[in-house]
Amino acid sequence: MVVELRKKQGISQTDLASQLGIHKNVFGRYERNEVLPSIEIARKIADILDVSLDYLTGKADVQMDKNTRERILEVSKFEEEDKQHIFSVIDAFIAKRKIQSIL
Known part of the structure; x- marks a missing residue:
């Protein structure tokens, strides 16, 4: 989900990781579902990608601006x-x- 949203908005892994204040390798592990981000980081990802946290986690199937x-x-x-x-x-x-x- 995050990969598709990030690419759709033209944001690189490096740029998103930088906005989150984490190393791009850590962010890559989030995208590959190797580890889960903290709720704080997940919230920041949702804000940057302009989606709800529910949508980001798959709880909601409708993306709202x-x-x-x-x-x-x-x-x-x-x-x-x-x-x-x-x-x-x-x-x-x-x-x-x-x-x-x-x-």
């Missing part, structure tokens, strides 16, 4: 009634897209 994640987190703080209004609007857009894809 930082802006989307921040918006969802903000909505989750709303009162229930406000959340339901927002979900109604989202549901309407989803239904519209589904109809358009059929036509």
Whole structure:
């Protein structure tokens, strides 16, 4: 997962390792699943690659950009009634897209 994300963004192993403050050989071992990074390093990798930690670890199957994640987190703080209004609007857009894809 990390290899594909890193390459997709055009980041070398050396550059990513440098941003993490670790040796590239250590990072290579993470990519080969020889060792697991600490939660702190995993969080930093997710931040650098602009994915959630859940996505990075395979717990989530949808990759969201930082802006989307921040918006969802903000909505989750709303009162229930406000959340339901927002979900109604989202549901309407989803239904519209589904109809358009059929036509």
